[in-house]
Amino acid sequence: MAKRIDVKDLNVYYGDFKAVEGVTMTIEPRSVTAFIGPSGCGKSTFLRTLNRMHEVIPGAHVEGSVMLDDQDLYASGVDPVGVRRTVGMVFQRPNPFPTMSIGDNVTAGLRLNGVKDKKKLAEATEESLRGAGLWDEVKDRLKKPGAGLSGGQQQRLCIARAIAVNPQVLLMDEPCSALDPISTLTIEDLVTKLKDDYTIVIVTHNMQQASRVSDKTAFFNLAATGKPGKLIEMDDTQTIFNNPTEKATEDYISGRFG
Numbered sequence: 097m098a099k100r101i102d103v104k105d106l107n108v109y110y111g112d113f114k115a116v117e118g119v120t121m122t123i124e125p126r127s128v129t130a131f132i133g134p135s136g137c138g139k140s141t142f143l144r145t146l147n148r149m150h151e152v153i154p155g156a157h158v159e160g161s162v163m164l165d166d167q168d169l170y171a172s173g174v175d176p177v178g179v180r181r182t183v184g185m186v187f188q189r190p191n192p193f194p195t196m197s198i199g200d201n202v203t204a205g206l207r208l209n210g211v212k213d214k215k216k217l218a219e220a221t222e223e224s225l226r227g228a229g230l231w232d233e234v235k236d237r238l239k240k241p242g243a244g245l246s247g248g249q250q251q252r253l254c255i256a257r258a259i260a261v262n263p264q265v266l267l268m269d270e271p272c273s274a275l276d277p278i279s280t281l282t283i284e285d286l287v288t289k290l291k292d293d294y295t296i297v298i299v300t301h302n303m304q305q306a307s308r309v310s311d312k313t314a315f316f317n318l319a320a321t322g323k324p325g326k327l328i329e330m331d332d333t334q335t336i337f338n339n340p341t342e343k344a345t346e347d348y349i350s351g352r353f354g
């Protein structure tokens with residue numbers, strides 16, 4: 097189910113502005129990869145190229161290739177909507193559909209894909225909510241609005257919604273930055289559990305979080321404002337945090353800049 101991502105020589109643009117330059121990396125299946133680096137170095141921009149979300153911005157485009165196992169995501173004829181189904185995304189702010197019930201939030205993607213069978217939808221609701229560690233908290237109020245949950249519960253609801261369509265990869269863009277410390281730890285535990293089934297990529301500003309949850313860490317940096325962000329180094333998380341090759345990495349993780 098989980099797939100490997102191979103990125104080669106990727107340049108990412110907003111119109112004429114090159115926001116990210118020359119990224120080559122492999123993201124292993126059934127593992128957690130963290131993207132770290134100072135604000136503006138292109139972590140979120142790069143993340144969004146991994147499910148073709150980047151190009152929804154007018155003028156935004158990429159050069160280079162992103163392979164999901166043996167599928168080139170940017171080959172002509174590839175349907176970006178299908179890519180986004182295979183490579184799910186969880187955003188910084190929990191964004192459940194506010195007027196929808198908890199249950200309908202979970203199955204929104206499935207229903208959009210034409211699934212109508214009530215039993216199937218009910219099974220998917222329970223399985224996804226269990227997967228997101230939220231079932232016990234909401235099983236008696238599936239018909240209540242998703243917006244009535246706490247921030248941490250809403251974020252787990254968004255994770256349930258993302259996994260309900262059976263993706264192979266989960267991209268998470270600072271999924272805990274709007275959450276309190278307890279909810280953050282709950283999401284971190286969940287990420288650790290989900291990696292048995294998915295390839296997970298997480299953007300985080302929280303160094304402890306990167307070191308707690310990730311197997312590999314990629315450090316991005318930029319030479320100056322207006323210059324493109326680059327991948328400086330990527331390695332086992334332990335190595336990046338204890339014995340990085342590049343001085344800039346060490347300076348960043350030890351809090352000397354960024």
Ligand SMILES: Nc1ncnc2c1ncn2[C@@H]1O[C@H](COP(=O)(O)OP(=O)(O)OP(=O)(O)O)[C@@H](O)[C@H]1O
Pocket residue numbers: 110113115133134135136137138139140141142153322325
């Ligand atoms: N919609 C956009 N249009 C034009 N430029 C953009 C857009 N979004 C981001 N950028 C620019 O692309 C560069 C990378 O931004 P990005 O948000 O990817 O960085 P980041 O590392 O994720 O930052 P942060 O940690 O602050 O979220 C920045 O120079 C930013 O101003």
